[in-house]
Amino acid sequence: MEGAFLAAVAQCLGERLAGRRCRGVVELFDDTPVLEMGGELLVLSARPGDPTVSLEPGGLPSGLPRAAVWDDHLDGALLEGVGTLGLDRVLVLEFRSAAAYSTARIGVVFEAAGRNANAILVRLTDSRILACTRLVTSRNSRYRRIAPGAEYRRPPPTGAPPEEWGGREVADALARAADRPSVYKLLEGVGPVTASAFLAEAALSGKQLPLVVAEAGRAIVERRFEPWMTPLGPVPLKLGPGEPIPDPLGLSARPALQDGGDRRSAILEGFLARTGAESAALERKIARLRNALEESVPSSVYRRWGDLLLARSADAPPRVDEAVLRGWDGEEVLVPVRPSRSWRDNAERYFRKARNAELEKRNLQELLEVSTARLSVLSEALEEARRNGTVDPALLPPAPARLRERSGPVERQLAPGWRCWIGRNASENDRVTFRIGRRGDIWLHARGSSGAHVVLRGEGRQAGPPAAVLEQAAALAALRSRSTSDVVPVDYTLVQHVRKPRGAAPGEVLYVGEKTLFVRIGARRGRRPAVKDGREGR
Numbered sequence: 001m002e003g004a005f006l007a008a009v010a011q012c013l014g015e016r017l018a019g020r021r022c023r024g025v026v027e028l029f030d031d032t033p034v035l036e037m038g039g040e041l042l043v044l045s046a047r048p049g050d051p052t053v054s055l056e057p058g059g060l061p062s063g064l065p066r067a068a069v070w071d072d073h074l075d076g077a078l079l080e081g082v083g084t085l086g087l088d089r090v091l092v093l094e095f096r097s098a099a100a101y102s103t104a105r106i107g108v109v110f111e112a113a114g115r116n117a118n119a120i121l122v123r124l125t126d127s128r129i130l131a132c133t134r135l136v137t138s139r140n141s142r143y144r145r146i147a148p149g150a151e152y153r154r155p156p157p158t159g160a161p162p163e164e165w166g167g168r169e170v171a172d173a174l175a176r177a178a179d180r181p182s183v184y185k186l187l188e189g190v191g192p193v194t195a196s197a198f199l200a201e202a203a204l205s206g207k208q209l210p211l212v213v214a215e216a217g218r219a220i221v222e223r224r225f226e227p228w229m230t231p232l233g234p235v236p237l238k239l240g241p242g243e244p245i246p247d248p249l250g251l252s253a254r255p256a257l258q259d260g261g262d263r264r265s266a267i268l269e270g271f272l273a274r275t276g277a278e279s280a281a282l283e284r285k286i287a288r289l290r291n292a293l294e295e296s297v298p299s300s301v302y303r304r305w306g307d308l309l310l311a312r313s314a315d316a317p318p319r320v321d322e323a324v325l326r327g328w329d330g331e332e333v334l335v336p337v338r339p340s341r342s343w344r345d346n347a348e349r350y351f352r353k354a355r356n357a358e359l360e361k362r363n364l365q366e367l368l369e370v371s372t373a374r375l376s377v378l379s380e381a382l383e384e385a386r387r388n389g390t391v392d393p394a395l396l397p398p399a400p401a402r403l404r405e406r407s408g409p410v411e412r413q414l415a416p417g418w419r420c421w422i423g424r425n426a427s428e429n430d431r432v433t434f435r436i437g438r439r440g441d442i443w444l445h446a447r448g449s450s451g452a453h454v455v456l457r458g459e460g461r462q463a464g465p466p467a468a469v470l471e472q473a474a475a476l477a478a479l480r481s482r483s484t485s486d487v488v489p490v491d492y493t494l495v496q497h498v499r500k501p502r503g504a505a506p507g508e509v510l511y512v513g514e515k516t517l518f519v520r521i522g523a524r525r526g527r528r529p530a531v532k533d534g535r536e537g538r
Helices: 003-017 068-074 168-175 180-184 192-205 209-221 261-295 299-311 343-388 426-436 467-479
Strands: 022-028 032-037 040-045 052-057 078-084 090-096 105-111 118-123 128-132 322-326 332-336 410-415 418-422 442-446 454-458 487-494 515-520 530-536
Touching: 003 040, 003 052, 003 078, 003 090, 003 192, 022 068, 068 105, 068 118, 068 128, 168 209, 180 192, 192 209, 261 343, 299 322, 299 332, 299 343, 410 467, 418 426, 418 467, 426 454, 442 467, 454 467, 467 487, 467 515
Parallel strands: none
Antiparallel strands: 022 032, 032 040, 040 052, 078 090, 090 105, 105 118, 118 128, 322 332, 410 418, 418 454, 442 454, 442 487, 487 515, 515 530
16 A cells, blocks of 8 residues: 555545544454444554555454553544654554543554554654554664654655645656656655556646646645546546545455454464464574573582682783683683683682572573473464364463563553553663653652662643552562662652763663652562651752
8 A cells, every 4th residue: 555545545534433432452463453443443454565454344353352552542542633644654543542630642653664564552742652563673774663662753754745746846857757666766655556647647638747746746735535446556546547446445454354264264374373483482492491501500610610710810821711720629620711801800700600500590490481381382272273273362371471572661550540661671771761751750769779760650730649659669669679678768759850970871870859768578578568658868
């Protein structure tokens, strides 16, 4: 679907769904969010290579789980507008949240960009991405990043917008255009189909190509669409040979939601593909974990290496990557060392490794057990689906939290109207504090200990968080700290009072105007954290 025709679809969609509320969201296995909009289903198929948008009658399909984040933000939300970003292949639906005391505006951005198709849930007030069907990292794109917590950036423009199609610069370029690629590379939202329609209209009407394009640009700017089916595909205006399109929204309807065998086949096919891919990835992960366990060095060996290096540090030769030392039993021991460090520093490094060796081994064993259990569940589900030819996704438990991809800080709803974000490492802490956090938000961190940065935000105009909500946020900061005390002091202040010193490492900050809560972290031993009122900090 080209951007010019998508603009006509957006106009038709806005007229059809004006004033309706979303009544729930599910996600099919082929990255297709499905929104129930007042008795009709809005299907946004972000399948790479074949993105489509369509409306189909009926309610949400049974047997499919709700899309958690999408459903949380869109359930009950009022549709306020439908449009496109310029004339590119980006459809935007603007919703007003139905949450109590909330004035949040949520956008569903559907990028129908061929193999790069994506459906993205965006908070329009600050352009933060809440969810997406396809992650885009720096490995995939140097221009932008698509992931929960990141700021949404639209794709770069693909040519001159329709407002400029009648200008002299575009007219001169079109006069020199010798073929179809020369036309669609020049104009925003125009692909091979629309470019061919322009050339066909110029040949049939006897008009010059720049005049045909200029008239089309004026019609698009004024939203005078006449969806038209040409021999090559749909276009937004009556151009060249073809026939009118009575319903642009039903033109690209997918069989995945229709009744009968096609729907069951599509769901089964998507389930088998997704579950099979996850099973294969788990098998590879289990093999790596077993190999890591086999190659792990016992803590006693690390301690022996550290003792020998420390005892022989005075006789250390310069710049060697291994040392052959005589042990306490008279046998020679080969000890790897880092040439850039002294033997004393290498010894301290091995002592640290000895302290962490048992913990790392337990973590590897725990992850191996979780991965093996998950693979067993998937294998049973695959066997059942292949045997019966049907699948009920609700029966498949979600992946354990440790197996989910960490694509951004954790986001939690603590109470109606109060949401918080939690960093899980140094880079996520920086993102929580300086990218997600905004003026007026409350920032929390365990005093005197490394750990998570937590940002607490109230939706709408609220004076301050209830005591119970603030205590929950403080408990999250305490539980995700490295404090070894039973009672953890948690500082909290406004985000605007937190700054990052010049040259500081990720996660390092300075703050002022803080107050303190004291959290008893019994929850680490299975008990609920207890919070005591603190004093105002320095």
